[in-house]
Amino acid sequence: MSTSRWDDLMPRLLSGVTMVIVGLLAIWAGGLWFHGLTVLVSGIMVWELVCMLDSRRSKSSLVLGVIAGSALMLAIEVPVAFALPLLLLPSMVGLGRMERGGVTYAVYTAVILLAGYGLISLRNDFGLTWMAWLVTVVVVTDIAGYFAGRIIGGPKFWPRVSPKKTWSGTVAGWIGAALVGFAFAASTTAGLGLMSISVAVAMASQIGDIAESAIKRRTGVKDSSNLIPGHGGLLDRFDGMLGAALFIVIVGQLVGLPTATP
Template identity: 75%
Template sequence: MTSGKWDDLAPRLMSAVAMVGVGALGVWLGGLWFHGLIAIVVGLMVWELVTMLDTDRSKSPIVLAVIAAVVSMVSIELPASFALPLLLAPSMIGLGRMEQGGVTYAVFTAFILLAGYGLMALRDDFGLTWMVWLLLVVVVTDIAGYFAGRLIGGPKLWPRVSPKKTWSGTVAGWIGSAVVAMLFAGATRAGIGLIGVSIAVSMASQIGDIAESAIKRRAGVKDSSHLIPGHGGLLDRFDGMLGAALFIVIAGQLIGFPPGTQ
């Protein structure tokens, strides 16, 4: 009989294959196709966030989701100086519609919009190679953490908020991201500095994961939604990508990106 700790593996794998297929196509096509995909994902994540936080779910989730998706699509076509206030507009608009959880909504929605903008800018400005690098760092962090946590176990990272996450899985994610960095450092002009950046991106993705877990804990729900079998919702699946993309937006201004190529 299959051990209980592996019961979710099959649906996770099937859903992952579907998501990878859709995501890979969008990343490969780039341009408006990728922008549209990101806009849809951003809108759905905002919808999930509102439904977790707000008890009045009659109008706000759909309205705020549509606003977020439209803002994502429009902002990437504007100069950055004009895009920034537009990206924060859904947070401000939502404050007046939320019955509860308004501050959490405003902050996390800003993260979602900025991360989505960062992903689109990364694909537009630096091309397919560096988009694939970011995706692989986040995916390998998640996969290494999943298997190491179940095979090795050990002390929990933050049991009160995320009882399944272990230090062994966390460190395995860092090691996996370093391996990805070494592969890309050898194939590009980035150099060994990419290893440190990749580990930091791995950490940021884990922080994004934990932050979303904290919101679910506060809301008293197990998953952000039930859109993806075996994974819950889009926030459950892409919380790490939010943290990683937001980190790249900030760190790219400090170190130059890609590292070693400036």
């Protein structure tokens, strides 16, 4: 087995553990700590997005990142009806500042802020258990896909966009998510339907991952930034969480979430 396949494992592991610890502490603390971390991460992801789409707009990328973070911060503090225009405002402002990639910027920025708002709402309204479930599903999906893809290999999922992703890794992510759903269903009152919801969340997470890969492929960049050793940027790390969080926002509005009390 080629060692080059595992060259990024150690820096990826160390960075991943650090991010998990910081994230878990913020999720556990909730309130201002979780709100602040989500706002910061969302603003940085918008900054990375602008840098990828239009590298000539270095000043605009910082401005739009600050605007996005500020909009999310304000949206948290106002009723939902007033929050929605705030969450879409950075997309509208950025359209006029981008020389290229404006539509992609507008859509993806809206996704970032709606997902961030959804995560905060999930933590505020449903508590620690649901947040722990969502994060665990996304992390296990990613880890299962990483190792299965490298150990098993096989047919590529979408080689033109993401040449490293395989069907074995994709399916392994679904299986890992189902096991997470079973574990949470067994320890709460959510019921076994949580296994199916977990698989759907895993799929949404993978779609989020693929969407960011498509942007990178189109713009010709390897990583969204170099902020995180072994992972690239925050968009590279949280692209799956964006898809999963947005999916949960939609599911919560359409069908509601099952109760998950211990």
